[in-house]
Amino acid sequence: MKKMNMRSASHRVAVYGIMTAVAMVFGYIEHLLPLPIGIYGIKAGLANIVPLTILELFGAFPAAVINLVRIVLSGILFGNTVSIAYSLAGGALSLVVMMLIRRIRGITATGVGIVGGVAHNIGQLIIAVFLTDEIRIAFYLPVLIIAGAIAGLLVGVIASMTLQNKNIKKISNI
């Protein structure tokens, strides 16, 4: 970890900035083209490819910072305070759980993504229960777990493939 900090601070700033921008674009694409399912909390979560990839490449702290910047900027540009609260709850819980789960032996970035997707939906469900004061929303949990697992599978496979890309390895060697 230490030796790669030698390259240069500006290189790192540039890489993190690109990652933030990519995550915002993913989020915006999904905002423009939502899945026509009509159940709360069901989407592919393409923006989560970025925190997962960064978590695997650079560790938890950069992933947390980039995700926070992404959520706040996207929220200001395209959303509102409520959507920021949802994204933060989902993003934070998902990142913490992914940090813990990736220590399991034999798990790949895909497995981390699956668990992260599920955690993301659970975080958002918790906020939804608070905002509506309607505990029965919790009955959505099984549906949201299945949806989160499938979305997380997609996100995880894309992140895994990204991590194997030689150019990504080169760029990330900071």
Next chain:
Amino acid sequence: MGMKKNNEGKKKIIGRTDILILVSLVAVSVVALVLFGIMFNARGKTVVVTVDGEEYATLSLDEDTVLEVKTERGYNLVVVEDGKVYVKESDCPDKICVKSGEATELKTVVCLPHRLTVSINNK
């Protein structure tokens, strides 16, 4: 990290552990859904509409009604029809409440931008 050493010894895209996690999460959820279905089989009789967590109106499922919910956050049109209840119109940005279709004993229709819920009570 450490990818310099063996560029060819790449990691797998998906492994047995990942599949195990996926399958067990889905299996637990399916079991939970089946259990919920058994637990809440009783026929719902009343529709409860809440705004901001407070009860706004209680409607009977047996008679067809149209309820206009106007709050400072916006407007929703709740329709009871043939023992079913759904949100027909809303001026919220995402329209998820409208797309959600009818509420059931297990499914609360929610309009988060307006903090509105429509659920069926078992009483």
